[in-house]
Amino acid sequence: MQRSTDRVLTTHVGSLARPEPLLDTMREKEHGRPYDADLFARQVTDAVAEVVAKQREVGIDVVTDGEMGKVSFATYIQRRLGGFEPASSGERLLPPSWQVEIDAFPEYYEGYLGKYSKTVAPMVSVACTGPVSYIGHDELQTDIANLHKAVAGVSGVVETFMPSTSPRGFGRNAYYATDREYYEAVGEALREEYLAIIEAGFLLQIDDPWLIEILSDPTLEPAERDRTAREHAEIVNHSLRGVPTEKIRLHTCYGLNHGPRVHDISMGEVAPYMLGIQAGGYSFEVANPRHMHEWKVWEDPAIRNALPDGAVLIPGLLGHAQNYVEHPELIADMIGWYASCVGRENVIASADCGFSSRASYAPEVHPSVVWEKFRALSAGAAIATQRLWS
Numbered sequence: 001m002q003r004s005t006d007r008v009l010t011t012h013v014g015s016l017a018r019p020e021p022l023l024d025t026m027r028e029k030e031h032g033r034p035y036d037a038d039l040f041a042r043q044v045t046d047a048v049a050e051v052v053a054k055q056r057e058v059g060i061d062v063v064t065d066g067e068m069g070k071v072s073f074a075t076y077i078q079r080r081l082g083g084f085e086p087a088s089s090g091e092r093l094l095p096p097s098w099q100v101e102i103d104a105f106p107e108y109y110e111g112y113l114g115k116y117s118k119t120v121a122p123m124v125s126v127a128c129t130g131p132v133s134y135i136g137h138d139e140l141q142t143d144i145a146n147l148h149k150a151v152a153g154v155s156g157v158v159e160t161f162m163p164s165t166s167p168r169g170f171g172r173n174a175y176y177a178t179d180r181e182y183y184e185a186v187g188e189a190l191r192e193e194y195l196a197i198i199e200a201g202f203l204l205q206i207d208d209p210w211l212i213e214i215l216s217d218p219t220l221e222p223a224e225r226d227r228t229a230r231e232h233a234e235i236v237n238h239s240l241r242g243v244p245t246e247k248i249r250l251h252t253c254y255g256l257n258h259g260p261r262v263h264d265i266s267m268g269e270v271a272p273y274m275l276g277i278q279a280g281g282y283s284f285e286v287a288n289p290r291h292m293h294e295w296k297v298w299e300d301p302a303i304r305n306a307l308p309d310g311a312v313l314i315p316g317l318l319g320h321a322q323n324y325v326e327h328p329e330l331i332a333d334m335i336g337w338y339a340s341c342v343g344r345e346n347v348i349a350s351a352d353c354g355f356s357s358r359a360s361y362a363p364e365v366h367p368s369v370v371w372e373k374f375r376a377l378s379a380g381a382a383i384a385t386q387r388l389w390s
Helices: 020-030 037-057 075-079 096-104 106-118 137-152 179-199 210-216 222-239 267-274 292-299 301-306 328-342 367-389
Strands: 081-086 126-134 159-165 171-173 203-207 248-251 281-285 312-316
Touching (some): 037 137, 081 179, 096 210, 126 179, 137 179, 159 179, 210 222, 210 267, 222 267, 267 281, 292 301
Parallel strands (some): 159 203, 203 248, 248 281
16 A cells, blocks of 8 residues: 655545446346346446546546446445345344434434435345355456556556455344354455455455444443454454455445434544554544544544554545535645644545445535545645645
């Protein structure tokens, strides 16, 4: 993983809005209706090429494919793992931590949850009913080939990353004797995807909102949250065994809840567990005003010293749920906050989360605004560079 050795590098979390023609074809595919498979393949290839070129145009250094071919950052994996079936209707789809917020702001969430009707496919819960195996080799190799081709067509790319989900949060265990055995089996299957991404020459980003979901779960007692979070870290680490730490980015966030969020736990509660997962870079929310002040967490010697040697922080300096464009001066200030704690070389400027974590006709942030946010991120990184290296 490249460090900010002579200037502040920029990146983002991964997902970006898919072009509408691609959404149209993807919708038919995901609903099991007839669709043109060759057309879909061409649309994805073209969309990846376009989105990689656009990332460089607006100043993003560490790029990705925008997850153009995936229906969501997490549920895409349902097509890549064997051993799952659709769960019975009526099973809970939202994580328990959401219910506290929904109960506090029912009128807001009644409208907010309606936005999922504008996605290309409904949220579907699945259950593990047999041995878990990885069956997504062809789809993964297509993703890899598309990204390689796209990056080869542009100049100035510092590095390339590809996201993959962590082994939790997308299906219920109805086969293994314990949930730990189940998650370990999922981790072993996903390891094939992880290794293939590394072998392709990309950085691997593990998308892991589930750690914070565990730590926020109101149905668990504190001791059980602690035990489950530590167990989760152990399972993720086991699935990553042997992978060079410097090739791994860990993205943890507060999920797709773009509501008031007054019940979020603090980064100070998350960081000790987050840093227990092996990675060369740690990506987390900052621009969300519920968490912007939490840069001070990294002034704590205990937390700062828990940052693995050589690891970088990848703070999110762009909000992923609001259509304002952050001012470059504020972005530069925020970069400075983190540089003052961990050193200028150890900070890469990023976004809070993906800008279209589900393939949707109505992402929270309009695509034209996303590109302007990225321009602001690049401009803010340039200001911070002048301050930190002059």
